[in-house]
Amino acid sequence: MxxxxxxxxxxxxxxxxxxxxxxxxxxxxxxxxxxxxxxxxxxxxxxxxxxxxxxxxxxxxxxxxxxxxxxxxxxxxxxxxxxxxxxxxxxxxxxxxxxxxxxxxxxxxxxxxxxxxxxxxxxxxxxxxxxxxxxxxxxxxxxxxxxxxxxxxxxxxxxxxxxxxxxxxxxxxxxxxxxxRGEMPGVLHIHPHLFGPDAEPGAQSLAGFRTQGAANWLGREVIVQPNVLPWTANLAIVSGFVREASRPGAAVPAHGSTLGTAEPGFTCRILHHEAGDETEHAEGGEPLFEIIPVQQLAPTTASADGAASGHAQPISPAQTGAPARFSALGRRPAMPRPFGRKVT
Structure with missing residues (x-):
């Protein structure tokens, strides 16, 4: 696409x-x-x-x-x-x-x-x-x-x-x-508008988001559908994706591309949605990038040279667990620190 x-x-x-x-x-x-x-x-x-x-x-x-x-x-x-x-x-x-x-x-x-x-x-x-x-x-x-x-x-x-x-x-x-912090783009420049289903009593709350601000660098906003990963982890993925894709000389990954992450065993898939495409939780039919976290499952077979192989599975709301840590293409947004430093 x-x-x-x-x-x-x-x-x-x-x-x-x-x-x-x-x-x-x-x-x-x-x-x-x-x-x-x-x-x-x-x-x-x-x-x-x-x-x-x-x-x-x-x-x-x-x-x-x-x-x-x-x-x-x-x-x-x-x-x-x-x-x-x-x-x-x-x-x-x-x-x-x-x-x-x-x-x-x-x-x-x-x-x-x-x-x-x-x-x-x-x-x-x-x-x-x-x-x-x-x-x-x-x-x-x-x-x-x-x-x-x-x-x-x-x-x-x-x-x-x-x-x-x-x-x-x-x-x-x-x-x-x-x-x-001076990051371009940084946490100040990408606003995640959170959304997700109401959680059942005792169930984990699932949250996705659509960005406001990513389009200023990439020409379109980014959406992440609700999944069991913390939204802060997904925001780290998106922030890193925008920074990497907007570096001088860099190109936006093609539709369907899979990108590596800083956490072994996890990748993310990039989809391009054009204006008018049916995309859940997208308003106005504007073009979007969608990022889907993908978990690489444990190896199950071995090739002739002895190398193990496995397969990938998108993280979805149906899953009941999530990794304790997840980082990709950038770090999680740090907690705000108290004010107290002069501008020089």
Whole structure:
């Protein structure tokens, strides 16, 4: 089955206009200090030479790097964030797992800061011209957005942060930890929307998920159907798959390919679902990658040269047990660490 055509996936690949909103439980001042720190630190980390092109002191700043048309906008809004914008993130079970008190944090919001980054003079073009629709420039936008957001956290800890690229809503401390890792893509960039059947009393709960964010690197999202492996293990597989497939010079594995894992005895199968295909738990008929964990069963026969052979079996909800450990193409997402490190 063919890979997605460029025209069909262009709107999902390498989005230009990226946002991060930080929610605070109090009024703030000092946005100008954050902007000045960003200009200084960005110039130390790269050849960036941001200049303030427009401002309403302490409420609004627009910066531009003339060398590559990268624009950064910072807005302080002295009122609670629009809760409607956060509804899809709040409805995600993943959000409640990572930050159990997230709804209370949103309710506590009294003011918010929004940062926007884009490669155009205003930084607001959601459909960039071809020259900036590259992975390198997309990741540059992500890195600058994370940097200025973390500098803001150095000045004032938010009660919650909404990372727009993956619709991820988490506490300020968790965001700072995840953003500091610098992985592209990392745990901040792939939001697993969990789903699964209701478990019978005493039975194991099974969970699958559909990603939000993987398409920004691969042109389509990834789905994993409910199975007995922990969803965190499956997320490690998916995150590693996206990183490997998006490496410079790498190619997305063909439909039906089987990939190795870091855990002996396990592989995963990659399926390509095109737009309109019947795929369980997929909405809108969009193209998807599906990843199916496969367990290599114990050898049962031996060849003429004495080598044992076995066969593979997909992990399915019908199975009653799962391996204690499962890792593939990457590590499991680490537990968030407490905030406490300055941006330098």
């Amino acid at each position: 063919a890979n997605p055509k460029p025209d069909a996936v262009r709107a999902m690949l390498y989005p230009n206009h990226l946002t991060c909103v930080l929610l605070f439980d109090r009024r703030l001042s000092g946005l100008g200090d954050v902007v000045r720190d960003f200009v200084r630190i960005a110039s130390m980390r790269s050849d960036a030479a941001f200049q303030v092109t427009d401002t309403d002191d302490d409420r609004f700043y627009r910066l531009a790097d003339p060398a590559d048309s990268l624009s950064v906008r910072a807005d302080y809004i002295d009122r609670p964030a629009n809760a409607q914008v956060l509804q899809s993130a709040l409805a995600s079970a993943y959000t409640a797992i990572v930050t159990p008190d997230i709804r209370n944090r949103v309710v506590a919001c009294e003011s918010h800061v929004m940062f926007s980054v884009g490669h155009d003079p205003a930084g607001e073009d959601p459909d960039p011209p071809a020259p900036v629709a590259t992975q390198t420039l997309f990741e540059q936008r992500l890195a600058n957005l994370a940097l200025i957001s973390r500098i803001m956290i150095d000045h004032a800890m938010p009660v919650a942060v909404h990372w727009g690229q993956s619709d991820t809503l988490i506490s300020g401390a968790v965001f700072d930890d995840w953003a500091a």
